Amino acid sequence: MNKRHSFFYAINSRLKSVVYLSLVILCAVDAYGQEKEKSWTELKQNYEFPAWYTEARFGIWLHWGGQSQPDNGGGWYARHMYMQDVGGQTFGKDAYPDHLKQYGHPSKSGYKEVLQSWKAEKLNPDALMKYFKEMGAKYFMILAVHHDHFDDFNSTYQKWNSVNIGPKRDIVGDFRKSARKYNMPFGVSSHDDRYLSWWLPAFGSDSSGPLKGVPYDGNLTKEDGKGLWWDGLDPADLYGMPPAKRTPEWISDMKKTWVLRHKELVTKYDVDMLWYDGYGFPYGEPGKEVCRTLFENSLKKNGKIMAVAAGKISDDDAIVKDIECGTSNDINPKPWQGIITTSSGWFYKKDREMVHNARTIIEMMADVNSKNGNLLLNVELLPTGSLSADEKAILDEVGAWVNKNSAAIYASKPWKVYGDNLNSILKRATNIANADLEALKKQAESEQFNQRTVKSPPYGNDEVRFTTKGNILYVFVLNPIEGEIGLPALGLKSQQLPGKIKSVKMMDGKRITFRQTDEKLTFSIPAVRPSKYAAVFEVKGAL
Numbered sequence: 382m383n384k385r386h387s388f389f390y391a392i393n394s395r396l397k398s399v400v401y402l403s404l405v406i407l408c409a410v411d412a413y414g415q416e417k418e419k420s421w422t423e424l425k426q427n428y429e430f431p432a433w434y435t436e437a438r439f440g441i442w443l444h445w446g447g448q449s450q451p452d453n454g455g456g457w458y459a460r461h462m463y464m465q466d467v468g469g470q471t472f473g474k475d476a477y478p479d480h481l482k483q484y485g486h487p488s489k490s491g492y493k494e495v496l497q498s499w500k501a502e503k504l505n506p507d508a509l510m511k512y513f514k515e516m517g518a519k520y521f522m523i524l525a526v527h528h529d530h531f532d533d534f535n536s537t538y539q540k541w542n543s544v545n546i547g548p549k550r551d552i553v554g555d556f557r558k559s560a561r562k563y564n565m566p567f568g569v570s571s572h573d574d575r576y577l578s579w580w581l582p583a584f585g586s587d588s589s590g591p592l593k594g595v596p597y598d599g600n601l602t603k604e605d606g607k608g609l610w611w612d613g614l615d616p617a618d619l620y621g622m623p624p625a626k627r628t629p630e631w632i633s634d635m636k637k638t639w640v641l642r643h644k645e646l647v648t649k650y651d652v653d654m655l656w657y658d659g660y661g662f663p664y665g666e667p668g669k670e671v672c673r674t675l676f677e678n679s680l681k682k683n684g685k686i687m688a689v690a691a692g693k694i695s696d697d698d699a700i701v702k703d704i705e706c707g708t709s710n711d712i713n714p715k716p717w718q719g720i721i722t723t724s725s726g727w728f729y730k731k732d733r734e735m736v737h738n739a740r741t742i743i744e745m746m747a748d749v750n751s752k753n754g755n756l757l758l759n760v761e762l763l764p765t766g767s768l769s770a771d772e773k774a775i776l777d778e779v780g781a782w783v784n785k786n787s788a789a790i791y792a793s794k795p796w797k798v799y800g801d802n803l804n805s806i807l808k809r810a811t812n813i814a815n816a817d818l819e820a821l822k823k824q825a826e827s828e829q830f831n832q833r834t835v836k837s838p839p840y841g842n843d844e845v846r847f848t849t850k851g852n853i854l855y856v857f858v859l860n861p862i863e864g865e866i867g868l869p870a871l872g873l874k875s876q877q878l879p880g881k882i883k884s885v886k887m888m889d890g891k892r893i894t895f896r897q898t899d900e901k902l903t904f905s906i907p908a909v910r911p912s913k914y915a916a917v918f919e920v921k922g923a924l
Contacts, residue, residue, distance in 0.1 A: 421673040425699035436792035437519035450499040450764040456726030459529040463582035491598030501548040504766025506559035516780025522568035530576040538642045541619040568654030574663030643671040657692035707831040719749040722759035729761040736834040739778035747857040751799040751846035789855035793848035801870040805841025854920040861916040863908040871902035883922035
């Protein structure tokens with residue numbers, strides 16, 4: 382073999398070796414990648430809830446979307462606008478008549494027209510995020526998709542989304558950027574697993590009146606949209622197929638698409654938290670697969686799982702237990718979350734009934750924190766994307782209280798008992814009718830929807846909640862007035878066996894006179910306090 386041939390032979394052999402080695406590496410990388418795709422069971426085996434969540438104690442949620450656009454009509458506007466009679470669902474009683482006035486008959490102008498009219502023209506995620514952080518929130522969540530099946534993000538698998546229709550912007554993406562800018566853990570909520578049944582009224586028609594029997598726009602097809610603003614879009618992708626055409630194959634494909642949409646949501650936006658509405662994993666295994674993807678994505682990015690999944694899922698230790706409009710009955714050793722909103726409808730409406738004010742929100746926070754939970758407060762934005770004056774007034778007061786008492790809130794842990802002088806409302810209820818008294822007792826025993834509202838009787842002046850941090854016990858007097866208060870749980874011979882108390886201070890540093898006996902701790906609540914709401918005291922020596 383001559384030198385020239387030897388040279389090319391050597392080069393050829395080397396190229397073959399390089400190609401072979403590259404293929405081996407690629408196969409190894411692929412195998413490694415496959416090996417690293419863990420199951421949900423494997424991922425949650427050594428899972429620990431991250432400190433960013435367990436120490437936060439207070440978060441803000443924007444339950445905001447296309448259903449915020451109509452002036453009135455309740456929180457389930459999209460469903461109830463197709464119902465002349467909503468039965469006992471009073472929070473949507475005005476949706477149908479209001480829709481006729483504002484948009485026209487739902488046979489032609491349906492919910493899709495509501496979405497198209499929603500522009501969110503004053504939305505400023507940076508300004509909102511800055512405000513929420515200043516008022517003391519430690520994490521943030523945005524609604525990504527409600528029961529209406531409309532994606533508030535740049536969805537590859539759902540053309541009915543906020544980038545294509547209405548605001549023409551990636552709402553989830555915009556808020557994610559702002560959350561990262563202000564170093565706020567970022568979550569998304571999905572309420573989408575019930576849309577098949579939730580949308581059924583859209584396939585009906587009026588049962589009376591001049592347009593009786595005329596099908597609503599849920600029955601329209603893609604072809605019906607030619608030449609109209611929704612040309613190219615299929616109503617079936619929003620409302621689902623008409624019930625008679627929902628084959629097992631179609632439902633199976635819908636669930637597969639649901640998984641793709643939600644996997645994209647948690648990975649493309651790299652979310653820190655996913656919250657599910659409803660009870661259990663959405664659709665069973667599909668919902669669990671999305672949680673697996675959430676954890677897997679976090680593991681690959683951080684080297685450990687820093688993500689959180691939450692929902693009304695009681696049989697999985699890796700899921701944060703969620704209590705809607707309520708609180709736990711006792712200290713829960715596992716992280717949990719109470720979610721509340723200012724009105725009865727979750728979405729802003731001019732005719733909404735306010736169920737919370739600053740006082741009740743603060744009382745809820747103290748109660749939830751004392752039981753090892755976080756309070757997630759929903760903010761009902763105007764359809765434009767800005768805060769209403771009444772909402773901001775409430776938030777300003779909540780934020781002022783949180784900032785004054787932050788040491789007793791963030792990274793706090795429960796004590797041996799969550800409170801003292803409990804059930805003061807029932808003790809003071811001698812002048813309440815028997816039926817109302819029984820209702821209060823039943824509410825005290827439940828969890829979901831057991832919240833106290835502006836209509837609830839006030840707490841007794843001596844009822845308190847406890848949190849701890851390090852060697853400090855914090856006492857939250859829920860309904861304080863000037864005078865002495867006695868706490869049996871802090872008596873030297875109580876079941877809790879506290880230590881000898883050395884000092885009691887208000888959160889502004891003011892020393893408080895006290896005396897501790899075998900039976901109780903007694904101390905004075907001054908007339909002048911840092912806030913007119915729950916008064917917080919720092920107690921040293923008890924722990």
